[in-house]
Amino acid sequence: MATKPELLASASSLDELRRFAEAGADAFVIGESRYGVRLPGDFPVEQIAEAVAFAKPRGIRIYAALNNVLDNDTVRTLPGYMKQIVDAGVDAIVFGDPAVLMTARTEAAGVPLHWNAEMTSTNYATAEYWGRRGATRFITARELNMEQVLETKAQSSLEIQVQVHGLTNIYHSKRPLVRNYVDHQSEGAKEQSSQLPGNGVPQGTIEEGLYLMEAERPNERYPIYEDANGTHIMSADDLCMIENLHELMEAGIDSFRIETLLKSAEYNETVIRAYRAAIDAYAADPDGYRFNESWLEAIQALQDPNRELSYGFFYKEQVY
Amino acid sequence: MATKTKPLFTGKRHRLDRPELLAPAGNLEKLKFAVHYGADAVYIGGQHYGLRSNADNFTFEEMKEGVEFADRYGAKVFVATNIYAHNEDLAGLEDYLHGLEKAGIAAIIAADPIIMETAQRVAPKLEVHVSTQQSTMNWQAVQFWKDEGMPRVVLAREASLEEIAEIKANVDVEIEAFIHGAMCSSYSGRCVLSNHFTDRDSNRGGCCQSCRWKYDLYEDDIQVYGMDEDQFTMGSKDLCMLENVPDLIEVGVDSFKIEGRMKSLHYVATVVHAYRRAIDSYMADPDNYELKEEWLHDIQKAANRPLNTGFFYDTPGAEDHIYGPEDKAAPYDFAGVVLSYDESTGLAVIQQRNNFKPGQEVEFFGPNGTAFKQVVGDIADEAGDKLDAARHPLQPIVMRTEQPVQPMDMMRKRIRP
Numbered sequence: 058m059a060t061k062p063e064l065l066a067s068a069s070s071l072d073e074l075r076r077f078a079e080a081g082a083d084a085f086v087i088g089e090s091r092y093g094v095r096l097p098g099d100f101p102v103e104q105i106a107e108a109v110a111f112a113k114p115r116g117i118r119i120y121a122a123l124n125n126v127l128d129n130d131t132v133r134t135l136p137g138y139m140k141q142i143v144d145a146g147v148d149a150i151v152f153g154d155p156a157v158l159m160t161a162r163t164e165a166a167g168v169p170l171h172w173n174a175e176m177t178s179t180n181y182a183t184a185e186y187w188g189r190r191g192a193t194r195f196i197t198a199r200e201l202n203m204e205q206v207l208e209t210k211a212q213s214s215l216e217i218q219v220q221v222h223g224l225t226n227i228y229h230s231k232r233p234l235v236r237n238y239v240d241h242q243s244e245g246a247k248e249q250s251s252q253l254p255g256n257g258v259p260q261g262t263i264e265e266g267l268y269l270m271e272a273e274r275p276n277e278r279y280p281i282y283e284d285a286n287g288t289h290i291m292s293a294d295d296l297c298m299i300e301n302l303h304e305l306m307e308a309g310i311d312s313f314r315i316e317t318l319l320k321s322a323e324y325n326e327t328v329i330r331a332y333r334a335a336i337d338a339y340a341a342d343p344d345g346y347r348f349n350e351s352w353l354e355a356i357q358a359l360q361d362p363n364r365e366l367s368y369g370f371f372y373k374e375q376v377y
Numbered sequence: 378m379a380t381k382t383k384p385l386f387t388g389k390r391h392r393l394d395r396p397e398l399l400a401p402a403g404n405l406e407k408l409k410f411a412v413h414y415g416a417d418a419v420y421i422g423g424q425h426y427g428l429r430s431n432a433d434n435f436t437f438e439e440m441k442e443g444v445e446f447a448d449r450y451g452a453k454v455f456v457a458t459n460i461y462a463h464n465e466d467l468a469g470l471e472d473y474l475h476g477l478e479k480a481g482i483a484a485i486i487a488a489d490p491i492i493m494e495t496a497q498r499v500a501p502k503l504e505v506h507v508s509t510q511q512s513t514m515n516w517q518a519v520q521f522w523k524d525e526g527m528p529r530v531v532l533a534r535e536a537s538l539e540e541i542a543e544i545k546a547n548v549d550v551e552i553e554a555f556i557h558g559a560m561c562s563s564y565s566g567r568c569v570l571s572n573h574f575t576d577r578d579s580n581r582g583g584c585c586q587s588c589r590w591k592y593d594l595y596e597d598d599i600q601v602y603g604m605d606e607d608q609f610t611m612g613s614k615d616l617c618m619l620e621n622v623p624d625l626i627e628v629g630v631d632s633f634k635i636e637g638r639m640k641s642l643h644y645v646a647t648v649v650h651a652y653r654r655a656i657d658s659y660m661a662d663p664d665n666y667e668l669k670e671e672w673l674h675d676i677q678k679a680a681n682r683p684l685n686t687g688f689f690y691d692t693p694g695a696e697d698h699i700y701g702p703e704d705k706a707a708p709y710d711f712a713g714v715v716l717s718y719d720e721s722t723g724l725a726v727i728q729q730r731n732n733f734k735p736g737q738e739v740e741f742f743g744p745n746g747t748a749f750k751q752v753v754g755d756i757a758d759e760a761g762d763k764l765d766a767a768r769h770p771l772q773p774i775v776m777r778t779e780q781p782v783q784p785m786d787m788m789r790k791r792i793r794p
Contacts, residue, residue, distance in 0.1 A: 127514060127515050129514075129540050132517045132518075135517075155518045155522070156515050175567065176566065177489075179462060179463050179489075180466070180491065182467050183462070186490045200569055226567075228563050228611070229568070230563045230611065232613075233694075234609075238610075271593075274574070290611075376577055377579075
């Protein structure tokens with residue numbers, strides 16, 4: 058029996074979290090959009106505490122998302138917020154901004170810190186840099202290829218987390234780009250907000266259904282949404298590494314992340330089940346492990362036909 | 378362009394520090410002109426680890442020459458080592474940083490902490506400045522970098538003047554801010570559009586500027602606006618804080634950074650010249666400072682996009698993007714550079730940089746006061762043979778100037794209204 062890697066997901070609500078736990082996720086990243094970025098739903102501190110109470114007895118871990126780009130105003134509230142989430146019993150804090158690391162030294166001593174700056178987490182030596190300053194886990198950039206991911210695991214003393222399924226963020230602006238575009242089209246000042254796609258969506262939820270297309274790429278739909286943190290543009294394909302998960306399991310990758318953003322609960326549940334099955338099968342008998350086509354078929358059955366399942370950057374060479 | 382006439386900070390004046398004017402230099406010649414036109418420091422790219430892989434980047438030899446030239450003006454040379462490294466980029470980093478130190482480079486601008494830390498270890502004479510690619514927005518993150526030994530942080534372009542003031546009030550460290558030029562519309566470093574569209578790694582210098590492409594916005598399978606309407610874009614107008622130099626000085630920005638390692642010699646000289654005059658004029662007499670229209674006009678002569686004030690005063694709105702057609706060429710073009718001037722004859726030797734001919738209106742400008750227009754009279758080559766036009770790049774052309782000029786003064790011509 059091999060050590061099982063963690064299967065990590067996000068969730069938009071407590072109900073969904075319970076459902077995904079049932080499907081086989083054994084860790085969750087949750088939080089509030091003021092501190093965390095691109096969360097499928099907001100978990101106020103009380104709900105984080107509830108999530109922890111649900112998770113602890115089941116051996117499930119709850120990580121607090123504090124990986125936003127933080128401004129002065131938010132930093133002022135950081136010690137109080139961090140104290141609350143530590144009291145709530147979170148198992149780790151996910152950070153990107155060094156201000157979180159600074160605050161954690163006094164407000165969250167002893168709580169593991171996961172460094173996740175998304176596209177800028179690109180090499181093992183930088184992982185070690187953050188490790189020397191207290192990080193316990195390194196979340197690899199989705200733009201790395203397999204060789205780079207495996208070398209990072211081999212060279213780093215930190216836990217390595219890799220996204221294996223779902224869309225990825227490809228552009229984050231502080232500008233409200235959709236609102237600006239609608240304003241530009243309407244030219245006037247009055248009717249803007251009523252015409253805004255997504256108008257009336259409550260805070261902490263995401264308006265789904267908006268996407269961008271580019272003339273030379275007629276089959277690719279890039280989801281775009283706006284929230285209090287600005288504008289987010291997402292990949293046109295969904296990463297899906299289930300066929301090749303053994304490559305990552307053999308290397309001892311510590312955590313596999315499923316991105317649940319902009320997907321139905323049913324889809325996410327199916328994806329989590331599939332990866333759970335693969336991880337369990339590998340752990341039970343690494344040498345006899347074989348990929349089971351039905352895992353992928355279950356995902357394909359629910360896959361949006363306009364979105365390709367892809368290997369992301371795992372088998373690509375990029376130039377610069 | 379938005380005009381802010383009312384100063385943001387009108388409190389009791391403390392003693393002001395003179396800010397550094399930091400200019401881009403895509404090659405050795407641009408470096409020399411940037412320094413000559415008034416930059417206190419320039420930043421360049423080397424052969425590796427920079428984010429402009431298509432630029433005409435410096436060799437160590439060229440760096441040495443640039444440093445020696447800058448030294449004569451008391452100016453410094455910085456090198457951008459601002460990629461986010463991948464594993465395979467790490468080999469060679471130590472030698473490269475050591476080479477920069479040996480070449481006399483004053484500072485590197487780094488985004489990846491492993492590059493910062495390696496520089497501290499192997500090239501301790503290099504200052505390390507935290508790049509805007511880190512998207513540093515708050516005082517505590519600035520404090521972190523200061524504690525890590527970084528004397529300077531280049532803030533995120535998203536920081537407002539008020540936020541900068543709060544950062545300055547909380548942390549005693551040099552703050553550098555972009556004040557002019559093209560901007561990422563994303564948080565810098567948080568964009569991999571290029572990677573997805575073209576397999577070019579934006580955070581290692583491969584950015585193909587997909588943010589300036591045009592897109593169609595759909596909502597649930599329906600195109601939100603019709604075919605004949607402007608398409609969606611993330612592309613931003615360019616930053617220009619020339620009208621707001623007093624606010625930047627008052628808030629305590631230590632280094633005013635001009636974007637544009639890919640920009641032309643004429644652009645760099647023009648922009649540096651404008652900010653140099655504004656900064657010097659304000660520092661000389663803050664109470665009676667007046668923005669001169671001619672500085673703004675000069676900026677417009679080299680601008681190739683409409684301008685705005687970014688995030689300094691508020692979050693950019695619809696008017697801050699470029700919907701519809703992009704990129705109008707600047708209205709003026711570089712025509713020549715003065716090589717020498719003979720006071721006794723009133724004749725100048727001008728190196729041709731773009732075609733010009735007798736009868737054309739040109740204007741001369743330079744850092745030591747040269748500023749006049751004239752019509753080109755007779756022109757000749759150095760042998761004294763009369764020419765009907767200056768057609769050959771870099772050819773020395775002899776012509777009479779209506780006022781004295783100096784070497785490195787520039788001559789430009791209007792190319793469109």
